[in-house]
Amino acid sequence: MSVLITALLCGAVVGVALGALGGGGGVLAVPALVYLLGVAPSEAGTTSLVIVTATSVTALVRHAGTGNISWRTGSLFAAAGVLPAIGTSALAHRIPQPVLTSAFAVLAALAAAAMLRGTRTAQRAPAGDGGAAVGPPARPAGRNGPLGTVAAGAGLGAVTGLLGVGGGFLAVPALVSVLRLPMRKAVGTSLVVILVNSVVSLATRLTVTGISLDPAIFGPFVGAAVLGAWDGRRLAAKLTGTALQRAFAVVLLTVAAFMLIGVIA
Known part of the structure; x- marks a missing residue:
């Protein structure tokens, strides 16, 4: 198969994945670039950030008119991650690739476990998000307040800069499990976070490392991803919040297993 x-x-x-789930773009792009397209690991994170930035803009525009974006929460969450993203982006190229890959896989698996736990709780809650509420019914959305948002945002920014992903694979679980947003609103809100974190991390990486990107790879990749993001939004509209959470968790577990096998092999 050609490149x-x-x-x-x-x-x-x-x-x-990004359009339907509000995340999973970077966590899928990095292994695809390394294992399927032969991009050097040192360049895969940077190339991934270009791809995620472009597709998150498209997905955000698509979600903007649905009412499923909490702009205040998303902006605060993203702002808290700016400085950590800059710091870890500058350090990422100094860390051995197997260490980064293993950390990537472990975090993805933990996020998947959190999402699956949320679906079990949601089944006992009254309908309110496409047929299923997310998280414990006794705790309303956003109960953890600004401090919880800032703490989660700072941690996510650090992960984004370090691993070269938009952070959606952790942003959505954090918005659902920590901030108690309904799944559909978490998907839309995460796109604000992904876009800001990706732009900051990408700018830092290009400034510090000076890596050149191969347009023959990321050009077609970005073009197809942008179109796919529009279709993903239509797919999300047909699924319940619980179904979206399960799909997200399956994607994360699959990628985590694949990457850990790659490190061990």
């Missing part, structure tokens, strides 16, 4: 076709197929999958 062009592989890049187009991978981009489409990443775009659909």
Whole structure:
């Protein structure tokens, strides 16, 4: 299979994931770039951030008119992650790739476990988010307040800069499990966080490392991902909040297992 076709197929999958789930773009893009397209690990994170930035803009525009974005929470969450993202982006190229890959996989698996735990609780709650509420019914959305938002945002910014992902695979679980947003609103709000974190991390990486990107790979990848993000939003509208959470968790567990196998092998 040619590089062009592989890049187009991978981009489409990443775009659909980002549009439907509000995350999973970077966590899918990095292994696809390394294992399927032969991009050097040192460049995969930076290339991934270009891809995630472009697709998150598209997905955010698509979600903007749905009422499923909490702009205040998303802005505060993202702002808290700016400085940590800058710091870890500058350090990322100094850390051995197996260490980064293992950390990536472990975090993805933990996030998946949190999402699956949330679906079990949601089944006992009254309908309120596409047929299923998310999180314990006794705790309303946003109860943890600004301090919880800032703490979660700072941690996510650090992960984004370090691993070269938009952070959606952790932003959505954090917004659902920590801040108690309904799944659909967490998906939309996470796109604000992903966009800010990606732009900050990308700018820092390009400034510090000066890595050049291969347009033959990320051009087709980005184009297909942008189109896939539009289709992903339509897919999300057809699924319940619980179904979206389960789909997200399955994606995360699959990627985590794949990457850990790659480190061990």
